[in-house]
Structures are given as C-alpha cells and as structure tokens.
Amino acid sequence: MDDLFDDLDRSSPVPLYFQVARQIEQAIEGGKLPPGSRLENEITLAxxxxxxxxxxxxxxxxxVDKGLLVRKRGVGTQVVHGQVTRPVELTSLHDDLAAHGQRPSTQVLLHEVVPAPGEVAASLAVAEGSPVLHLRRLRCSGDEPLAVLENWLPEQFTDLTEASLGERGMYQLLRSRGVGMRVARQRIGARRGTTEECRLLQENRGSPLLTMERTTHDDSGRAVEWGRHVYRASRYAFEVTLVDR
Amino acid sequence: MDDLFDDLDRSSPVPLYFQVARQIEQAIEGGKLPPGSRLENEITLAxxxxxxxxxxxxxxxxxVDKGLLVRKRGVGTQVVHGQVTRPVELTSLHDDLAAHGQRPSTQVLLHEVVPAPGEVAASLAVAEGSPVLHLRRLRCSGDEPLAVLENWLPEQFTDLTEASLGERGMYQLLRSRGVGMRVARQRIGARRGTTEECRLLQENRGSPLLTMERTTHDDSGRAVEWGRHVYRASRYAFEVTLVDR
DNA sequence: TACGTCTATTTGTCATGACATATCCTTGAC
DNA sequence: GTCAAGGATATGTCATGACAAATAGACGTA
Incomplete structure (x- = not known):
C-alpha cells in the first residue's frame, strides 16, 4: 500500500499534480487499486x-473528472467499479485510430476554396461570402472505409494543401501550425445514408449511419473548423463520460 | 463594465465560486459579455x-469546463464565439424534456425481477444470477413516442413499483431515495430498428435509430443502473462539449 | 524597414493555514 | 434493545503569498 508512488520530479516541466494523477491512474490500471478500494485521505497522501x-x-x-474515482464528503475517495473505458477526448478520428494501433488513411475527395455559404459562415463566425476551405475526405482504417468527413475552415487555413491532408490528420496539421484547439461542441445523431455515402462506405443502400456535427474553437475562442461527418454505424461508436460535480 | 456583478451572499450555502460563475454566465447570456470579448484579469476581478x-x-x-470561456496564458480570458448550446449533463431524458417545456410521459412495457444474466451482471458488477429489476419503457414527448428505454437495476432497487415509474423519471426516483449519481459512461451508436422498436416508435420498418448504452455509478463507485436505449433519430440527438485542459 | 531583445501583463503552479460540513460509528440514555 | 447525541474523520470551501512561464507589445538597433 505504501509503495504506490514513485518519486516526483520537481524539476520537470510536467506539473506535480499531473505526475501524481498519472501514477494513481497507473495504479488503478495495474490492479494495485482495485475497483471499490479506498484511497487514503488526501492529507496523508499529500x-x-x-x-x-x-x-x-x-x-x-x-x-474524478475522468470518471476513474468518486469522492464523498466525510467518507473518502474510491475507485469506480466496472471496466475502465477510454472516453472521447479532443482528438481527431485520425489520432484515435493511430492510438489504437490501426492504420488510418485518407482520400481527399474534394478540396476547394469557396465563398462561405450562410450556414457555414454562421458556424464559423466569419462574414458570409468570405473565402473558406471546403473539404470532403474518406477516412479508412486499414482497408475498410470508416467515415466521410466534410469540413469547412476559415480563411487563414485556405492554403492547406491536398497532399498534406492526404498524409496527416487535419487536427495534426492545425496543431503543427500552432493552433491550440481547446473547445469542441458536437451534436451526435443518426440517419439513413445517401446513395453516394453508402457507396463510398461500402454499405448497403439506405444503411443507418452515425452523424456528427462539430465546431472546434481555439484558445482565443475563434472557430477553427466546422464539420459534418458520417460514420459507419456498424464500425464506430462514440464514448462519453459524464461527471456530476 | 464595472456593474457586471451583483453582491455576493457570503452567508448562503451556495459556494462563492459558484455564485460568481453564475453571474458571469448570465452576463454572457445577456449579451453584456459578447463573444470574443475579454474579461478583466483574474486578480483585478478577485x-x-x-x-x-x-x-x-x-x-x-x-x-471554461462548460465551454463558455477560453483562457490563454499571458493573454487573458475570452468568451467563446458562436452560439451557446446546452451540453448534455448527468440528467435523464425525462428531466431534459421537462426542462425544455415538453410534457414527458412514460409507458411501462415490462417490469420484472429476474436473475442477472451474464452481461448485465458484468456491467453492474453484481453476482451473476442475483436478482435485478428489468425494465422496458416507452418514453413519449407530448403525444410523440421518442425512445424505448431498457434498464437493469441491482437488487436494492427491485422494489421500485411500476406505478411510480410511470409517473416520475427513473433518475428522479433514484434521487428521491438518496442515491447520489456521480459518473455515467455512455456509448452512442446507431443501427436499424427492429420491427417491434419501429412499431413502438411509429417509424417505418428498418428506420435508423440512435442507440445509447450507459452505466451509471453512485458516489461510492457502485453501479446503480445499466441501460440500453434507442431513440428516434428523426427527433433526437446528443450534444457534447469537449474541453482540452 | 526589418529584426531581435527586453519588459509588462496575465495565467499557471504550488505552499500554508483555517474553518465548514457531511458521514459514520461509538457511546449513552431510555 | 432501540434510538439519539456526540465525537472522529474526511472532503469542501476560502484566504494569502510567492514564483514560473507564455504572450504581446514597445523599444532599440542594424
């Protein structure tokens, strides 16, 4: 019980609270802190x-925010029961696949700079008619098609090349340009796929698809990207962890 | 700019940070803090x-966690651009509908105590074969059917009556029994509805439905409820806000 | 003009100390 | 034997003080 923690590195740029959190998380994953077990009180631990x-x-x-621990005043802190799953985070599909050992690939179907239509302009909070980059990509995992990704990006990103988008995920490209993405609002629904979508995704005509609409904002609050994605419901699902505080 | 804040009530049981957060939120909703505007620095505000x-x-x-503000070190705190939406929280469909001025109603289709099957036992972290309450309900908004809700609850709740479930939401019932729900893990997907589901939901046969699987844990980390829900994709969608910290 | 440097500003991290309050368990009274 | 009161324990809230680090703008130099 006492050797749960390695030493902390006070000279590291990684914050102390983060180092500690990671160590506790590893203890949970490694079984040293089984589900339901209680942590020592925070004062002793500190x-x-x-x-x-x-x-x-x-x-x-x-x-607690990640859904791994639960606290109760006057009682203590306990490990949540049940299998630990991976919550959706502010990552792209590309990153998710890579992290799971898949081999993501992308086919750029459309790559054009157009004047922003009304709906797009509203979502990106740019002037209607201002130049935006309109993308349509087919994302595959291995050989299997997985999703059709349609995105619009504001003027400052209209120079993203088709070639670069074929190789690296959109989020990766944005990050490498110094864009700090912070907030994303997603709306997840479902509908029947269009004939073209089903053809691209190699699904039967009229198959149910999972839809996602998303606006991503950077660390200045400006919209960086607006997207409408459709996923093969047979191969993809979203995982979300909700915490009441 | 200066009269953004009302006085704080230091004798109130509502924490000060919460009172302040609510006032800022109201200022944003009321337009006193338009999208993109900068807050004063936190030291001055304090x-x-x-x-x-x-x-x-x-x-x-x-x-920031709610996705309303964005902060950047060395720069300041700004209001996020774009329309403010309401993120999904740890509430039930029943509560959501009521909050939106709808008139939720519930029809209990099935209400039985059964020995927990393997999958259910695993999700609830109870012994296989232990008594669990198995529910199947049809949730409507006004006259329109909206979702078929199938749930399993552990032994301690097997005395929930069919009548009470018809009147009040399940989450409401649990809360009134002193259950403090804290964490929920959801998996959101889509599939074609079965013949019976489509009949119940008044959809055409084979219509796409939005599916949600959920395990809810209380403040001791124990599983309180496991559910498999299907929603009419034509009338329902999930909204999620993601924040990178 | 163009570029790099310095500085002011602002948020990020961390420590110490205090009191409030919910919960559980023990103890004692009836 | 049952119930109520009280104490022990743990988390929740709040204050004060200090230093670190990222950013942006001003300034000076080439």
Whole structure:
C-alpha cells in the first residue's frame, strides 16, 4: 500500500499534480487499486509525497473528472467499479485510430476554396461570402472505409494543401501550425445514408449511419473548423463520460 | 463594465465560486459579455469582488469546463464565439424534456425481477444470477413516442413499483431515495430498428435509430443502473462539449 | 524597414493555514 | 434493545503569498 508512488520530479516541466494523477491512474490500471478500494485521505497522501493539500486535491480531482474515482464528503475517495473505458477526448478520428494501433488513411475527395455559404459562415463566425476551405475526405482504417468527413475552415487555413491532408490528420496539421484547439461542441445523431455515402462506405443502400456535427474553437475562442461527418454505424461508436460535480 | 456583478451572499450555502460563475454566465447570456470579448484579469476581478484569487480562478475554470470561456496564458480570458448550446449533463431524458417545456410521459412495457444474466451482471458488477429489476419503457414527448428505454437495476432497487415509474423519471426516483449519481459512461451508436422498436416508435420498418448504452455509478463507485436505449433519430440527438485542459 | 531583445501583463503552479460540513460509528440514555 | 447525541474523520470551501512561464507589445538597433 505504501509503495504506490514513485518519486516526483520537481524539476520537470510536467506539473506535480499531473505526475501524481498519472501514477494513481497507473495504479488503478495495474490492479494495485482495485475497483471499490479506498484511497487514503488526501492529507496523508499529500504528506507522504511532500505535497501541499491543494496539489494533491487537484491530482485526485483530475481523475474524478475522468470518471476513474468518486469522492464523498466525510467518507473518502474510491475507485469506480466496472471496466475502465477510454472516453472521447479532443482528438481527431485520425489520432484515435493511430492510438489504437490501426492504420488510418485518407482520400481527399474534394478540396476547394469557396465563398462561405450562410450556414457555414454562421458556424464559423466569419462574414458570409468570405473565402473558406471546403473539404470532403474518406477516412479508412486499414482497408475498410470508416467515415466521410466534410469540413469547412476559415480563411487563414485556405492554403492547406491536398497532399498534406492526404498524409496527416487535419487536427495534426492545425496543431503543427500552432493552433491550440481547446473547445469542441458536437451534436451526435443518426440517419439513413445517401446513395453516394453508402457507396463510398461500402454499405448497403439506405444503411443507418452515425452523424456528427462539430465546431472546434481555439484558445482565443475563434472557430477553427466546422464539420459534418458520417460514420459507419456498424464500425464506430462514440464514448462519453459524464461527471456530476 | 464595472456593474457586471451583483453582491455576493457570503452567508448562503451556495459556494462563492459558484455564485460568481453564475453571474458571469448570465452576463454572457445577456449579451453584456459578447463573444470574443475579454474579461478583466483574474486578480483585478478577485479584488473587486473581495475574493481571493483561487476562488476567482475556480469560478472562471467552471465556465471554461462548460465551454463558455477560453483562457490563454499571458493573454487573458475570452468568451467563446458562436452560439451557446446546452451540453448534455448527468440528467435523464425525462428531466431534459421537462426542462425544455415538453410534457414527458412514460409507458411501462415490462417490469420484472429476474436473475442477472451474464452481461448485465458484468456491467453492474453484481453476482451473476442475483436478482435485478428489468425494465422496458416507452418514453413519449407530448403525444410523440421518442425512445424505448431498457434498464437493469441491482437488487436494492427491485422494489421500485411500476406505478411510480410511470409517473416520475427513473433518475428522479433514484434521487428521491438518496442515491447520489456521480459518473455515467455512455456509448452512442446507431443501427436499424427492429420491427417491434419501429412499431413502438411509429417509424417505418428498418428506420435508423440512435442507440445509447450507459452505466451509471453512485458516489461510492457502485453501479446503480445499466441501460440500453434507442431513440428516434428523426427527433433526437446528443450534444457534447469537449474541453482540452 | 526589418529584426531581435527586453519588459509588462496575465495565467499557471504550488505552499500554508483555517474553518465548514457531511458521514459514520461509538457511546449513552431510555 | 432501540434510538439519539456526540465525537472522529474526511472532503469542501476560502484566504494569502510567492514564483514560473507564455504572450504581446514597445523599444532599440542594424
């Protein structure tokens, strides 16, 4: 019980609360903290690690937000029962696939700069008619088609090349240009696929598809991207963790 | 700019950071803080309200988590562009509908206590074969059917009556019994509806439906409920806000 | 003009200390 | 034996103080 933690690196740029959170998370994944088990109280833990209580609290809170821990006032902190799943985070489909050991590939179906139509302009909060980059891509995992991704990006990104989009995910490209994406609002629904969508995705005509509409904002609050995606319902699902605070 | 805030009530049981967060939120909704506008720096704000900086930070952070604000080190805090939507929270469909002024109603299709099948037992983290309450309900909004809700609850809730479930939402019932729900993991997908589902939902045969599988845990980390729901894709969608921290 | 440097501003991280409050368990009274 | 009161324990809230680091703008130099 006592050797749950390795030493902390106070010279590292990685914040202390983050180092601690990761160690607790690993302890949970590794079975050292089985589901339902109780953590020591935060004051003792902080003491043992030579940390202040706020720092310790922040580490624990981070895992509560991830849905791994549950706290109850006057009682303590416990590990949540049940299998640990991976929640959706602010990543792209491309990154998700790569992280799961898949081999993502992309085929650019459409790549054009057009004047922003009304709906697009409203979602991106740019002037109607201002130049935007309109993309339509087919995303595959291995040999299997997985999703049709349609996106619009504001003027500052109209120089993204078709070739670069074929190789690296859109989020990766944006990040490498120094864009700090912070918030995304998604709307997840379902509908029958169009004939063309089903053809692209190698599904039978009229198959049910999972739809996702998303606006992503950067660290200045400006819209960076608006997208309408359709996924093969037979191969894809969204996972979400909700926490009440 | 200066009269953004009402006075704070230090005797109220509502935490100060929460009172502040709500006031900022109202200022955003009311247009006093338009999209893209910058907040004063947190030290000044804290001073003006007679608060400490950590408390002010916590208020702001709460709104960042909700996707309303965006912060950037060395720069400041800004209001996110774009329409403000309501993210899904840890509420039931019943509560959601009621909050939107709809008139939710429920028809209990099935209400039985059965020995937990393997899959259910695993999701609820109870012994296989232990008694569980198995529910199947049709949820309507006004006159329109909206979803078929199938749920399993562990032994301690097997005494929930069919009548009570017809009147109040399941989450409401659980809360009134002192259950503090804290974490839920959802998996959102899509598929074609079965013949019976489509009949219940008054959809054409084979219509696409939005599916949701969910496990809810209470503040002790124990599973409280496992559910498999199907929603009419033509009338329902999930909204999710993701924040990168 | 163009470029790099310095500085002011702002958020990020961390420590210490205090009191409030929910919960559980023990103890004691009836 | 049952119920109520009280204490122990843990998390929740809040204040104060300090330093680190990223950013943007001003300034000076080539």
């Amino acid at each position: 003491d043992r690690l030579g940390l202040s209580r706020p720092t310790m609290r922040r580490a624990i809170q981070q895992l | 001073d003006r309200l007679g608060l400490s900086r950590p408390t002010m930070r916590r208020a702001i952070q709460q709104l």
